[in-house]
Amino acid sequence: MKPILELESARLLMRPWRDEDLPEFAAMSADPQVMRYFPALLSRLESAALIGRIRGHFNEYGFGLWALERKDTGAFIGFTGLANVSFDAPFTPAVEIGWRLARRHWGLGFASEAAWTSLRVAFGQLNLDEVVSFTAQCNLPSEKVMQAIGMQRDPWGDFDHPRLPRGHELERQVLYRINRDQWRETLHG
Ligand SMILES: CC(C)(COP(=O)(O)OP(=O)(O)OC[C@H]1O[C@@H](n2cnc3c(N)ncnc32)[C@H](O)[C@@H]1OP(=O)(O)O)[C@@H](O)C(=O)NCCC(=O)NCCS
Numbered sequence: 001m002k003p004i005l006e007l008e009s010a011r012l013l014m015r016p017w018r019d020e021d022l023p024e025f026a027a028m029s030a031d032p033q034v035m036r037y038f039p040a041l042l043s044r045l046e047s048a049a050l051i052g053r054i055r056g057h058f059n060e061y062g063f064g065l066w067a068l069e070r071k072d073t074g075a076f077i078g079f080t081g082l083a084n085v086s087f088d089a090p091f092t093p094a095v096e097i098g099w100r101l102a103r104r105h106w107g108l109g110f111a112s113e114a115a116w117t118s119l120r121v122a123f124g125q126l127n128l129d130e131v132v133s134f135t136a137q138c139n140l141p142s143e144k145v146m147q148a149i150g151m152q153r154d155p156w157g158d159f160d161h162p163r164l165p166r167g168h169e170l171e172r173q174v175l176y177r178i179n180r181d182q183w184r185e186t187l188h189g
Pocket of ligand 1: 033034035037098099100101102105106107108109110112113134135136139140141142145148
């Protein structure tokens with residue numbers, strides 16, 4: 001299948017990563033508020049490595065975490081998109097939907113807008129049966145995005161993140177799911 005490198009929503013371009021995105025991405029990934037629900041801030045080198053891994057995912061699977069650009073200002077504001085879950089858990093193999101935005105662009109509906117577009121790709125083009133999302137139990141802003149795009153919490157899905165040390169405050173995660181039929185219902189409901 002042809003790689004899906006570029007998408008468009010009402011206010012956003014979802015596009016391939018550029019080397020020029022690194023300064024802003026490194027700044028947001030070193031912002032303690034943006035990274036509040038992650039185990040550590042990222043150094044500039046770690047942010048660059050993450051961009052490399054995201055590009056690698058696009059090369060391998062033809063989809064991934066798209067760089068988000070505001071159409072009105074041209075600013076790079078973060079990422080939203082789809083990724084294969086990279087660890088073993090009761091719900092894997094699975095494709096997850098995820099997001100991270102720079103703080104000054106929060107609360108404007110951008111994460112939800114890009115997430116809707118990602119779901120359209122997941123079900124409309126990639127023909128996936130289901131998409132999952134998960135986050136630390138206390139990350140309510142992220143859970144709100146999951147709910148906003150019609151995902152439902154799996155009440156039996158809570159799990160301990162295998163990449164976090166035992167007893168870490170972010171270890172316990174909530175799991176949300178949406179399948180193709182539920183997605184269709186959100187479109188017509
Ligand atoms: C999670 C995040 C992407 C939300 O981005 P956003 O663009 O502000 O989200 P939206 O504007 O699309 O809002 C979606 C919903 O979340 C709510 N929301 C957004 N920020 C919120 C906050 N800080 N507290 C509570 N609710 C919040 C919105 O009100 C909206 O709910 P509604 O549909 O009921 O109105 C952003 O806060 C972020 O980048 N956080 C840090 C990275 C992160 O934690 N990523 C997820 C890791 S799993």
